[in-house]
Amino acid sequence: MCAFTLSDDEYNDLKEKNIRQNEWTGLAVSECGSDDYKLDDLPVDLPFEKITDKDISSMTIINYLPRGTGPRTSGMKAYEESGLIVCYYFISHQEDTMRFRPCIDIHNGSVKQIVGGSLADKGNKAQENFVSSQDGAYYGELYRTHGLNGGHIIILNPEGSEYYQADAAQAYSALSAFEGGLQIGGGINDKNATAFLDKGASHVIVTSFVFRGGEIDMHNLTKMKNAVGKNRLVLDLSCRRRGDSYYIVTDRWQKFTDVKLTAETLEDLSRHCDEFLIHAVDVEGKAKGIEENVAAMLADTEIPSTYAGGISSFDDLEKLKALGRGRIDFTVGSALDIFGGSMAFEDVARFGN
16 A cells, blocks of 8 residues: 655645546556555455445545456545545455456447457458447447446457448447446557547557567557556457467467467566456357366466457356466357357356356
C-alpha cells in the first residue's frame, strides 16, 4: 500500500470530474511504485462497491479498478479532509477464481466468429463460423447486464483495410454500452491507445507493436507503458505450435515470432503489464477441445491470465479448471449459442461468475 497527497485544486478537480473508473488509479499506482500488499481478511470476492470503509480504513471510495479476477483487486481511496490518496493492491489466497471473459470479435464491419488460423489481410478473408445480425452495442449491453467485466473486443482487420472504420464503429458502440467493462485489441500502438481508453475501454491489448523482427521490442513496450500505464496494458501472447514448442504469433496470428511461450517468458513479461490474453490459435474457432499444454502453462502466472481457444463443452471448462487449478479465466466464442453454438450463454455466465 502506498500514499501521496494532491494539491487542493487537483483534489477538488478530481472529485468534480466524477471520473471513470481506472483513470487516476493507473497514474497513482505507477507513480507510487506500489508492491503487492497481502491482506487475507479483505473480502475481495465481493463486488468492490460492497466493500465498506471498515474493510480497509475510514477512507471514502472515490475510484476503483475491479480487475475482474476475484482475488486480485486494486484501486484508490481518498481522505475527504486531507486529500490524501491511497493506492492499494490486494491478493487473497483463494484458489478457485476462474471467470468467464466474453469476447466481441469484429471483422469486415460485423461481429463474427472465425477460425483463428484462417485470417488473411489480403482480400480481408477469413473462414467464418458465425456472422451476427447484432451490433457491438448489443453484446456490450448483454455482458454489462450479466456483470461480465473484463471481456475483450478484438478488431481483426488491419488499420489500412477499407473495413477498419466500420470495425472501429462497432467497437466504439460496444465500449459505449459497457463503459469501463471491456478491453480492446487489434492494431493498438502508443499513438492510438489513449483514444480507445477515452472511448471507454478499461485496458488496451497489444501484441504486434511490442514484437518486432521476431523478438520482444522493449523500446516499444516501454512506449506502451508510458502511453497508458502498466495497469491498463494487456499483452496478447497468442501462440501456435511449431514442433514441440509454442511460439507467440503476431499480425492477427499470421506471423510467427522467435519467442517461445514458456514459464520464463510469462514471468519476464508479467512485470510489464496488468494481464495476459492468450489465444491457442491452432484450436481457436474450431470448438474441438482446448490446447492442454498452453492451459497448464498459465496456471502459475502471477497476474490475471485469460485462455481462449477450442472450448466446446462444460467438460472442456472442467478440464481447464483442473489444469489451471482454478486460476485461469476463460473465453468461449464459437461454441456459445449467441454465436451459433450449443453452449448456453446463460449457463456459461453462471459457471464463470
